[in-house]
Amino acid sequence: MRKDYQKYLSEKERILKGGREKYHKQNEEQGKLFVRERLEMLFDPNSIVEDGLFANNLDPSLPADGSVTGIGEINGRTVCFLAADSTVKAGSWGPKSVEKNIRIQEKAAELKVPIVYLIDSAGGRITEQLNVFPGKRQGGKIFYNQVQLSGVIPQVTILFGPSPAGSAYVPAFSDLVIMVDGNSSAYLGSPRMVEMAIGEKTTMDEMGGARMHCSVSGLGDVLVDSEEEAIDACKRYLGYMPQSWKDGLPLEKVVAPVSGRDVKEIVPLNENTPFDMYELIDQVIDEGSWFEYKKLFAPELITGFARLNGEVKGIIANQSKVKGGTLFVDSPDKAARFVMICNAYNIPLLYLSDVPGYMIGSKVEQSGIIRHGAKMISALSESTVPIISLVVRKCYGAGLYAMAGPAFGSDVVLALPSAQIAIMGPQAAVNAVYYNKIQELPEDERAAFIDEKRKEYLKDVNLFKVASELIIDDIVGFDDIRTEVIRRFKFYKTKSVMKYEKRNAIHPV
Amino acid sequence: MIEIPSPMGGSVWKTEVQVGEAVAVGKVLIILESMKMEIPIEATEAGTVKEIKVAEGDFVQEGDTVITIET
Structure with a gap:
């Protein structure tokens, strides 16, 4: 040689x-x-x-x-x-x-x-x-x-x-x-x-x-x-990512969701009872298409990539089984990064909300719950991809903002018949508004008064009233989520949003 | 022995076990009420309930030990 x-x-x-x-x-x-x-x-x-x-x-x-x-x-x-x-x-x-x-x-x-x-x-x-x-x-x-x-x-x-x-x-x-x-x-x-x-x-x-x-x-x-x-x-x-931000997303063949319980059986009637959001997600996405992002971190919020009819989507969902689905200081970090990945690579977002709001109390305030919470809202507000927001159950306070409520550039806000949208839950609201009045009443009259006001409050936040006021765009049947969402994502593909010209936003950190 | 911490701030709504009771992984020990939600606190290891450190109605902070289990 x-x-x-x-x-x-x-x-x-x-x-x-x-x-x-x-x-x-x-x-x-x-x-x-x-x-x-x-x-x-x-x-x-x-x-x-x-x-x-x-x-x-x-x-x-x-x-x-x-x-x-x-x-x-x-x-x-x-x-x-x-x-x-x-x-x-x-x-x-x-x-x-x-x-x-x-x-x-x-x-x-x-x-x-x-x-x-x-x-x-x-x-x-x-x-x-x-x-x-x-x-x-x-x-x-x-x-x-x-x-x-x-x-x-x-x-x-x-x-x-x-x-x-x-x-x-x-x-x-x-x-x-x-x-x-x-x-x-x-x-x-x-x-x-x-x-x-x-x-x-x-x-x-x-x-x-x-x-x-x-x-x-x-x-x-x-x-x-x-x-x-x-x-x-x-x-x-x-397999969920494009080659670069300008390229198209990889397609896969259409697969039906895994067989499981109907969504109307998965979502409990009592809004205080936790349920497993993964079970609902499974009924919406193509079987075997789930790739979870940060599964072990801030598990009160679920983020992951999935396919609907073979097309890549990003899913953000509240998990009431963990900490009641309440948003803590880590949950917005997780959501904000996930939203940024999806928006960067043109992956449409599906929000599934069942959230009592951001956590309150001295511990989380000292940890900066407000500025942390703002990250999730900021990332959402800067997004230009198609966004569908589905209110599964409760959606209270700034939780509605964080979960792509009507004011945050979502293409549509849908609600299941089980949905309830309000600034806070009925009990807390009555106590907040009528605190002084309740204190003035003799103790044996308080329960009846609170109950009466609670009923009035519930009438005010009734889903059909919310729909009548056009706060949500449509109510969707429990069994129709997948069909509805797939059809809407198809129509929103041509979405084009102009944002103000600038050097950079001053992001909350 | 392991200490079971509260996952978040809230008040103790129900105690689901008694001292001396054998518990398996996943057994609900205590249910908190917080943010108007029921928050079950489960056993992370199997064993016997050694001490219940809270009473119904108590406020617990995130991280406070609510129960100890002899494993």
């Missing part, structure tokens, strides 16, 4: 193997796959082209400089990738890997295709800090690019391992973050560093584990048990 060719083949073979054997073993022990196996699972067979394979090849300890970047196909669609190799210096970012990462982001931007970040990295290589951390085309540029790309092309992060300090911001700037339970973590300072700097003793799981981030901090969106599931979730998510 020619010598030059032989040299090429042996170098390539060496680099494709990644780091030293003991690090491969370590990976295996932790249930982690080698970066190239991950890419093989994520992408269609033999569809990948790679850039910078020979980066830093003169240093035998740094195959590909610890970062694999390139372009491939996922279910026949072009997708860019950036993947850390944890067998090479713990997947840390050196000068060449940072440059590779920046280049593939720029490529994704030019091609207008999604990008997937497969993170399993110790962060910036501290030994080379002046070449990876502060400069114009170094670590910070990766995050700058992520922000520029946000809303232009879908960006998904899969965290397979640690993502400390610098690289911890990759998930924060992504649309969707998938984390593997037990292996993924993200934190600014390691437990050891935390103990040294501030004296706190903590563990990785408690401070930066996957489950914590998916249920408490909200950094993670999808928690999975294995790398295989993580890759599957990424593929499924991209």
